[in-house]
Amino acid sequence: MPDPVIRADHLDLTFQTGDGPVHALSDVSLDVAEGEFVSFIGPSGCGKTTFLRCVAALEQPTGGTLTVNGMSPDAARQARAYGYVFQAAGLYPWRTIGENVTLPLEIMGYPRKERQERMRRVLELVELDQFANKYPWQLSGGMQQRASIARALAFDAPILLMDEPFGALDEIVRDRLNEELLSLWARTNKTTLFVTHSIPEAVYLSTKIVVMSPRPGRITDVIDSPLPAERPLDIRDTPEFLAVAHRVREGLREGMEAA
Numbered sequence: 001m002p003d004p005v006i007r008a009d010h011l012d013l014t015f016q017t018g019d020g021p022v023h024a025l026s027d028v029s030l031d032v033a034e035g036e037f038v039s040f041i042g043p044s045g046c047g048k049t050t051f052l053r054c055v056a057a058l059e060q061p062t063g064g065t066l067t068v069n070g071m072s073p074d075a076a077r078q079a080r081a082y083g084y085v086f087q088a089a090g091l092y093p094w095r096t097i098g099e100n101v102t103l104p105l106e107i108m109g110y111p112r113k114e115r116q117e118r119m120r121r122v123l124e125l126v127e128l129d130q131f132a133n134k135y136p137w138q139l140s141g142g143m144q145q146r147a148s149i150a151r152a153l154a155f156d157a158p159i160l161l162m163d164e165p166f167g168a169l170d171e172i173v174r175d176r177l178n179e180e181l182l183s184l185w186a187r188t189n190k191t192t193l194f195v196t197h198s199i200p201e202a203v204y205l206s207t208k209i210v211v212m213s214p215r216p217g218r219i220t221d222v223i224d225s226p227l228p229a230e231r232p233l234d235i236r237d238t239p240e241f242l243a244v245a246h247r248v249r250e251g252l253r254e255g256m257e258a259a
């Protein structure tokens, strides 16, 4: 077995706040192998975002260990191990889509020609190559979110961290983006961590589903998906899909009852 890309071992994080300590992560242990698509699902406040932020070295755990590609999250961050897609597309309105995508590359000091080449390639991947010269307000919400994914892919990091990227979109657009994301993942083989509140989204996309519960935030179930890699949208009506969704729902319910 190759070493996992991400390994959390008895991870703990307590925030000290004005109202006393908040135990955001408790005893979280998880291995993520290369190329996996792992969804984190759980009620608000169970620590999903906090876990992603620890992986991205944006939060410091207060206990346990966490490695990314065998190094500390900080070292992995410096080695540009990941791209991050947030809940809101977060595009700069005064920059075109192309200029938004090249911004991190500019900051990292990539030469102009390479910036342009990479920008073209990732916009093609998310089927926005015709929109490089448009401004964010000229695109729909779903297209903006695709542009934000392109930006995260631009420096070709092996790990993609996605924090509820489709939460604000209507169901039809979300379905389409789920399909596109799955095909993008199959083509790029990026190790992906994906936060969601949607059971169907988690089951449709993932090779592994991590169910979490709040107070304190902990893992209550880890489900290795039995679904095939090839997943047309109507797989959601199959008994196999519904069985996984049922197990997630049960895990969420038990977590809530225990909290």
Ligand SMILES: Nc1ncnc2c1ncn2[C@@H]1O[C@H](COP(=O)(O)OP(=O)(O)OP(=O)(O)O)[C@@H](O)[C@H]1O
Pocket: 015, 016, 017, 022, 023, 024, 042, 043, 044, 045, 046, 047, 048, 049, 050, 051, 217
């Ligand atoms: N910087 C911080 N300082 C203090 N408390 C924090 C901080 N960040 C998060 N928390 C608390 O930690 C807990 C976990 O928050 P987190 O954002 O990780 O949850 P989540 O599962 O992602 O929630 P949601 O689904 O609403 O995004 C919450 O109780 C939150 O209020």
